[in-house]
Amino acid sequence: MRIAIFDVSHWHFPLYVPALQDPGIEVVGISDTESFSGPEMAERLKCKLYASNEDLLGEGFDFALVLSRHSEMGWLAERLIDRRTPFLIEKPCGLSLQQVRRIRRLSEERGVYVTVPFILRMSELAKRLSPAEGFAPEGYRHLSFRFIAGPINRYERSGCNWMLDQRLAGGGSMLNLGVHFVDLITHLTNSRIMEVSAQIHTYRPDVSVEEQAVYTCRTATGQVAVIETGYLYPSTAEDQRDFSFAISHTGSYVRGYADQLFIKSPGQVRGRGVPVVYDTDMFYPPFLRRSLSDLSQGRAPIVGLREAEHAFAVVEAGYLSASNSGVRQPVEAAWIDRVKSANRQCVADATGTRSE
Numbered sequence: 001m002r003i004a005i006f007d008v009s010h011w012h013f014p015l016y017v018p019a020l021q022d023p024g025i026e027v028v029g030i031s032d033t034e035s036f037s038g039p040e041m042a043e044r045l046k047c048k049l050y051a052s053n054e055d056l057l058g059e060g061f062d063f064a065l066v067l068s069r070h071s072e073m074g075w076l077a078e079r080l081i082d083r084r085t086p087f088l089i090e091k092p093c094g095l096s097l098q099q100v101r102r103i104r105r106l107s108e109e110r111g112v113y114v115t116v117p118f119i120l121r122m123s124e125l126a127k128r129l130s131p132a133e134g135f136a137p138e139g140y141r142h143l144s145f146r147f148i149a150g151p152i153n154r155y156e157r158s159g160c161n162w163m164l165d166q167r168l169a170g171g172g173s174m175l176n177l178g179v180h181f182v183d184l185i186t187h188l189t190n191s192r193i194m195e196v197s198a199q200i201h202t203y204r205p206d207v208s209v210e211e212q213a214v215y216t217c218r219t220a221t222g223q224v225a226v227i228e229t230g231y232l233y234p235s236t237a238e239d240q241r242d243f244s245f246a247i248s249h250t251g252s253y254v255r256g257y258a259d260q261l262f263i264k265s266p267g268q269v270r271g272r273g274v275p276v277v278y279d280t281d282m283f284y285p286p287f288l289r290r291s292l293s294d295l296s297q298g299r300a301p302i303v304g305l306r307e308a309e310h311a312f313a314v315v316e317a318g319y320l321s322a323s324n325s326g327v328r329q330p331v332e333a334a335w336i337d338r339v340k341s342a343n344r345q346c347v348a349d350a351t352g353t354r355s356e
Contacts, residue, residue, distance in 0.1 A: 010067035036159030053316035086113035102304035150235030172209030198318035
């Protein structure tokens, strides 16, 4: 598998490296628009550093990772779809809902495999909350997730200042972090989010994206979900974020914090606690490995552009709500299929033929 990587200065890229060093993988070239970590990564991966994304597109490769500025993702995705090359693209997959919808439609029309790393699908948490563990989708009543990452100066330190500019990033903490929980909520409940009430806030006067956001959402089947995100945690290498959640299900009540999962069922005097790893960084290598396996076997991606489109639609509805003092807003109505319909989209198998 010959792989090209677009824009290796993305803060997630080092997390993919273990999977890129697997047997049978050859990284044929990388690009680095930010001119930050390109030479170091080229040396680490023993590959060529191309002068631009356009130059890298001229290379021959079987699969690509698109980690570019959100403002660059749309045209890059279209070029890869035009050449029928399968790829992984980081969320949010574009600068606007319209861009994400366009590349989703193009990929489906042309049968190109595209996957999006909503990595919580690979987490132990998702497995613990699955129907196999007694958590039927219709049993969820209320879900609340809180994910507060490190302060925004971490993007400045890592050469990604563009993440603080709404014109280049499209949004802040909710678009960057909250989309993972939009996808997780939709996956667990098997029900799309239909309306949102939101509040957002920015603290630094030189930043044009939100540093804090709180979304209250309602799904198509009536569940209420709260997503809180922010760039406010005084993070260190050993302690990077504040992640906690509380979930009410007809079968039990679940809480999570500090690598512990607490479950209390009706009739129990005390709940039971079990250790669970919540470090989201560890899920990127298995996600990439799963994606390459699915591609080689002609399977649809575990999660793709249809889910990314819905997540972006939810975020945009929240931004509109926040601009109107938190008034409830419907989620963009054109996203009409249930998430499971993604399994029916056309994808390219390993030989380039189309399969359902």
